[in-house]
Amino acid sequence: MRYFVHIGYNGLKYNGWQRQPGVMNVQGVIEASLSQALKTPVAIIGCGRTDAHVHASQFFFHMDIANEWDFDLMFRLNKVLPHNISVFDIIPMDGLQHARFDAVLRSYDYFIHTYKDPFLHGLSSFYLLKDLQFDKMRQAVSILPNYKDYRAFCTSPDKYEHTICHVMSASLSTDTSGDRLRFQISSNRFLGKMIRIIMGQVLKIGRGVLSVDEFENYLITNRTPELITPAHPQGLYLSKVTYPYLNLPARTEFTSILQKQTDLNWRVL
Template identity: 30%
Template sequence: MPRYALKVEYHGAPFAGWQRQKDVPSVQGAIEDALARLEPGPHTIAAAGRTDAGVHATGQVAHCDLEKNWDGFRLSEALNHHLKPNPVAILAAAPVEDDWHARFSALERRYRFRLLMRRAPATHDAGLVWRVQRPLDVEAMRAAAAHLIGRHDFTTFRSSICQAASPVKTLDVLEIDAVDGSSGPEIHFNLRARSFLHNQVRSIVGTLERVGAGGWTPEDVREALAAADRAACGPVCPPEGLYLTGVRYPSDPFAAP
């Protein structure tokens, strides 16, 4: 049974998250329904990351198994046709080895969080950014973020319902950039790690926002991490500014031969 990697982009607002759930729309469910239009199901696909409700993706990766041998371009075109009108797009599809797995073969996940700083409500970017009404101190947030880079017990920054076996993770990159966005000044938080805990990114960004606003100091973030206590975390920011932007594998499954 041939296996195919899928590079997926989606707007998370209409969905209860990536994972298929009973009686609510999900990204996984939308793609599996489209696959069933190509070949009789049921189909079960796996993804590199199970994004939460309202979270977006520009570089999610999933895999599926099909009976037929498909050309990658034709498969992506057929799926995009049957995914309408869902805000989901298959950017690329490619055959992979039978033991290749979107989740377990991944070496790194990359996330970006977009924060818009302006008093007026977001219009064109509504649902795509977290709007805060005051300027934030980027340098203070960078100083706080430095305490989080590396291998740590991230109990403080994970959801109480996180099912990961261990809270110890290695955060390889946490970059904070000031950007001139089309709707106003933005701050982008770019994070890279092999894997993340449930709500880890949103917990980190929400806490760093408190530093940028002056309510916390960078040292407060160091102490919160050391506490290894969920109660020590700052506010968890909303999901709409979060994007899964890419997944790295030992070799790029979508690279041209």
């Protein structure tokens, strides 16, 4: 029988989601814990891939289990998994739904703080910047849903069958002090390092070294910037994954420091 498993993880100590030899990865740790709990080898398929040190406050994977277990698997997994991976739900499916291919919407949040704060280390990206041009940054972000081809903002576009992404929404917010930024973007799919590359370009706009017109021209011409500078990975979170048959709210608010009382503390630019 196929099961969807709803999880979240802090990716700071991991070299991404995908199983790969010789490095710590989220998929490998979960598969080892599942195989230990169920006493049989278990392979899982994730809803996507996250880069090294990127977090997921909502993530799904599916697994096929021949024999039903007779104990509280979620409790046991949360007991044996490291503290930076949590299991929220185990959902039996009525067919062969696919965690990756069936997802119709993925949303990411990217957090930045512009002052040195030891309590945000690893949870938000630190950029020691002053007097960012928020209006121009907002203008750049607002045009993203107008374009479909994101070849310009991808590290290896030729490895994909196509580089079309249907970006449904994109916004930039700041907290009341103007010291923390939050970039939100939702699309049916994302390309390699696409969000971090976009955020790197938006920061250049904020610093005054790139114009909004130049930024938009990359999208118009599909021309890759001469210098790609992806933003740091630590502030990026996969925050929502939606399926036609499954739309669960995220079970975590990232961290109380970042997102608590979001509606009160964040102002859309």
